[in-house]
Amino acid sequence: MPTIQRPSGRAADALRELRIETDFTRYAEGSVLISVGNTRVLCNASVENRVPGFLRGKGEGWVTAEYSMLPRATKERTQRESSNGKVGGRTHEIQRLIGRSLRACIDRSALGERTITLDCDVLQADGGTRCASITGAYVALGLAVRRLLKRGDLSRDPLFGAVAAVSVGIYQGLPVLDLDYIEDSGCDTDMNVVMNDGGGFIEVQGTAEGHAFRRDEMNVLLDLASKGIGELIAAQRQVLDAA
Numbered sequence: 001m002p003t004i005q006r007p008s009g010r011a012a013d014a015l016r017e018l019r020i021e022t023d024f025t026r027y028a029e030g031s032v033l034i035s036v037g038n039t040r041v042l043c044n045a046s047v048e049n050r051v052p053g054f055l056r057g058k059g060e061g062w063v064t065a066e067y068s069m070l071p072r073a074t075k076e077r078t079q080r081e082s083s084n085g086k087v088g089g090r091t092h093e094i095q096r097l098i099g100r101s102l103r104a105c106i107d108r109s110a111l112g113e114r115t116i117t118l119d120c121d122v123l124q125a126d127g128g129t130r131c132a133s134i135t136g137a138y139v140a141l142g143l144a145v146r147r148l149l150k151r152g153d154l155s156r157d158p159l160f161g162a163v164a165a166v167s168v169g170i171y172q173g174l175p176v177l178d179l180d181y182i183e184d185s186g187c188d189t190d191m192n193v194v195m196n197d198g199g200g201f202i203e204v205q206g207t208a209e210g211h212a213f214r215r216d217e218m219n220v221l222l223d224l225a226s227k228g229i230g231e232l233i234a235a236q237r238q239v240l241d242a243a
Contacts, residue, residue: 006171007182008037015166015178015228016128020139020239029116030143034136037180038126043136044119045144051113061111061158063141065098067091067133069122094130095120097203101134101163101194102141104202110158116144127181131165131192135232138163142240162197164232168221170213177224189213193225197233 006012016037024033030045051062068091071077081087087095098120118140120133141159148154167179169187176183184190188210194202206218213221 006176008180010178012174012176013224013227015231016180018232018235020136020235022139022143022239022243028140028144029147030140030145032136032140032143033123034132034139036128036132036135036178038124039128039132039180040122040124041129041132041136042119042121042123043133043140044121045137045140046117046119047144047148048115048117049113051115055113059113060108061106061113062108062115063099063103063106063111063118064115065095065102065118065120065133065137067095067098067120067122067130069125069129073122073125094133097130097194097205098133098137101165101202102137105138105159105161105163105196106141107158107160110154110156112154114153116141125181127179127184128167131167131194134163134165134194135236139236139239142236143243146240146243162233162236163194163202164229164236165192165194166225166228166232167192168224168228170210170217170221175217175220175224177228189217189221191218191221191225193222193229195226195229199226 019035021033025031028044029047032043034041118137122129145159168191169179170189171183171187189208191206193204
């Protein structure tokens, strides 16, 4: 891969430094603080013995997510969405993405009639907050499921495979992996990719911010994403094995 001078000094195919701290809060069934470079997201999994109305009596569970960016997660304070009385469009779209991504690795019939909610709160933002949320929330979900199994609340493991997400983009004319804010705000193409550990794509969100990207560029970006997600899933497994 050609070399470029990225603001962080990383190689074009290098992830940012990744840290996943488990049991970060006391009360949630699963809790993770994920740090991807300077982006930090607190992911808490909460289990409730109820399901949405459309699932009552069907013997299936539900996995959903909520996402929020704290007022000083960025350089300037942003207003809490609760003060406006409604969730913004971007927030709504991101939390739906997180929920869809995590439902892709859950057997909802094995979960029983209970809901697991993943609260993803961005403490500090430096690009890739939705991807960090998905990657961290998977670990929090895994911890919650493990606790349910240990308590005997579940007869079999509802979690199958693994899910992670990463951003890719075309920065200064070349494809790069895991964009930070400087790259994200100055790239020609920005793409968020969610994949499972079988190499399958769960979601691809790609936008040309500058010039329209070509098919060969898209293929390179997807290859970069596959490489990065493989590394993220390996890190997830290591953390869950050690927890």
